[in-house]
Amino acid sequence: MAGKKVLIVYAHQEPRSFNGSLKKVAVEELSKQGCTITISDLYAMDFEPRATRKDVIGALSNPQFFNYGVEAYEAFKKRSLASDITDEQKKVQEADLVIFQFPLYWFSVPAILKGWMDRVLCQGFAFDIPGFYDSGFLKNKLALLSVTTGGTAEMYGKTGVSGDFRYFLWPLQHGALHFCGFKVLAPQISFAPEIASEEERKAMVASWAQRLKTIWEEEPIDCTPAWYFGQ
Amino acid sequence: MAGKKVLIVYAHQEPRSFNGSLKKVAVEELSKQGCTITISDLYAMDFEPRATRKDVIGALSNPQFFNYGVEAYEAFKKRSLASDITDEQKKVQEADLVIFQFPLYWFSVPAILKGWMDRVLCQGFAFDIPGFYDSGFLKNKLALLSVTTGGTAEMYGKTGVSGDFRYFLWPLQHGALHFCGFKVLAPQISFAPEIASEEERKAMVASWAQRLKTIWEEEPIDCTPAWYFGQ
Numbered sequence: 001m002a003g004k005k006v007l008i009v010y011a012h013q014e015p016r017s018f019n020g021s022l023k024k025v026a027v028e029e030l031s032k033q034g035c036t037i038t039i040s041d042l043y044a045m046d047f048e049p050r051a052t053r054k055d056v057i058g059a060l061s062n063p064q065f066f067n068y069g070v071e072a073y074e075a076f077k078k079r080s081l082a083s084d085i086t087d088e089q090k091k092v093q094e095a096d097l098v099i100f101q102f103p104l105y106w107f108s109v110p111a112i113l114k115g116w117m118d119r120v121l122c123q124g125f126a127f128d129i130p131g132f133y134d135s136g137f138l139k140n141k142l143a144l145l146s147v148t149t150g151g152t153a154e155m156y157g158k159t160g161v162s163g164d165f166r167y168f169l170w171p172l173q174h175g176a177l178h179f180c181g182f183k184v185l186a187p188q189i190s191f192a193p194e195i196a197s198e199e200e201r202k203a204m205v206a207s208w209a210q211r212l213k214t215i216w217e218e219e220p221i222d223c224t225p226a227w228y229f230g231q
Numbered sequence: 232m233a234g235k236k237v238l239i240v241y242a243h244q245e246p247r248s249f250n251g252s253l254k255k256v257a258v259e260e261l262s263k264q265g266c267t268i269t270i271s272d273l274y275a276m277d278f279e280p281r282a283t284r285k286d287v288i289g290a291l292s293n294p295q296f297f298n299y300g301v302e303a304y305e306a307f308k309k310r311s312l313a314s315d316i317t318d319e320q321k322k323v324q325e326a327d328l329v330i331f332q333f334p335l336y337w338f339s340v341p342a343i344l345k346g347w348m349d350r351v352l353c354q355g356f357a358f359d360i361p362g363f364y365d366s367g368f369l370k371n372k373l374a375l376l377s378v379t380t381g382g383t384a385e386m387y388g389k390t391g392v393s394g395d396f397r398y399f400l401w402p403l404q405h406g407a408l409h410f411c412g413f414k415v416l417a418p419q420i421s422f423a424p425e426i427a428s429e430e431e432r433k434a435m436v437a438s439w440a441q442r443l444k445t446i447w448e449e450e451p452i453d454c455t456p457a458w459y460f461g462q
Binding site for chain 1: 244245247248274277280281282283284296297298299300336337338339340341342343345346348349350352364381392393394395398399401402403405406407410425456459460
């Protein structure tokens with residue numbers, strides 16, 4: 001939709017990968033709509049995943065005992081967070097929609113993207129206590145996970161060996177995104193592109209592009225245990 | 232138990248933290264039993280969490296198109312994985328029990344520990360296709376997650392705002408550990424040490440030490456959806 005701002009947080013090493021294709025069509029379709037798109041290409045940025053003392057510029061509030069959460073919160077308030085964190089926070093702040101594009105690693109995000117969540121979504125910026133879940137600070141923003149899997153849709157069915165795909169979405173969509181207030185749109189899951197035919201891969205990319213045409217009309221999911229674990 | 236080998240994968244920045252205390256008593260108690268203990272102190276090692284081309288020494292099997300999973304699998308078979316990965320794989324190979332000691336970050340492990348899982352538990356070493364879940368290559372080993380949380384036990388109750396704590400354990404215990412064949416022992420969850428009294432913290436540390444006295448007699452959990460999501 002014209003005027004909307006979209007941040008794509010992208011975590012794949014290979015530009016010509018299937019994840020790269022999904023990112024590319026998203027940029028094409030959203031640009032066509034007149035959206036402003038920003039991309040955080042985490043591997044290309046060599047984004048730092050580790051949460052360490054380096055994230056605080058200057059003195060710590062307690063040099064004798066390092067508590068990352070406390071120090072990041074204090075540094076956010078004093079504007080003394082490392083610039084790679086504040087750069088990402090600016091991008092999130094300006095975005096109406098944040099799309100996370102990544103391959104599933106161990107039922108979760110790759111470490112480089114987990115580090116983005118650990119470091120960028122700090123207390124004071126994304127939430128406070130109180131000020132989380134429905135009152136999280138990012139509550140006027142949309143978030144969407146676009147995930148590729150190694151396993152097939154059958155493996156990720158309710159009775160599949162890997163359990164329903166909604167199970168592994170809980171920590172990411174509820175524990176992280178909903179906690180920060182994001183309204184979560186339904187995930188875009190592209191199952192097993194590596195064992196799919198070229199035609200099937202093209203169809204998965206096309207369906208993502210197709211969905212994006214009406215993405216601004218979508219209602220967020222009901223981010224409760226029932227959505228994830230209900231029968 | 233005398234002769235048993237234990238690997239503790241530890242992910243906290245502050246040695247004097249509550250996580251540090253839990254690690255310390257585990258070393259004390261298991262040493263008393265005559266176990267051999269190895270510790271991977273991830274922050275002290277500045278462990279690399281990013282899964283990149285640097286993980287493969289020498290030529291790639293496909294320099295035109297980087298597929299991390301494929302390249303890591305080929306590098307494992309050709310013994311050309313980066314030494315920080317093979318060093319950890321040796322520690323896992325020798326261990327009878329792997330204890331993961333970490334604070335919960337976004338319903339999951341900190342990125343530095345996620346990177347350990349992403350990079351160390353590669354195809355060929357921890358599993359193959361086929362050769363996963365009950366036939367995963369680490370099937371003769373035990374694994375245990377010792378987790379500290381920010382939220383209280385009430386928040387992580389079935390009807391709490393954060394949902395049952397078993398929900399967030401699914402990707403870690405089933406998707407990663409069980410997939411590699413590990414027999415998973417019940418998690419040790421220390422709820423909200425930061426808001427607990429000194430006495431309560433001491434009691435949590437003591438109960439962990441107490442549990443470790445009989446850890447070798449414990450039966451693994453039934454790593455099925457029922458354990459996580461059953462009523």
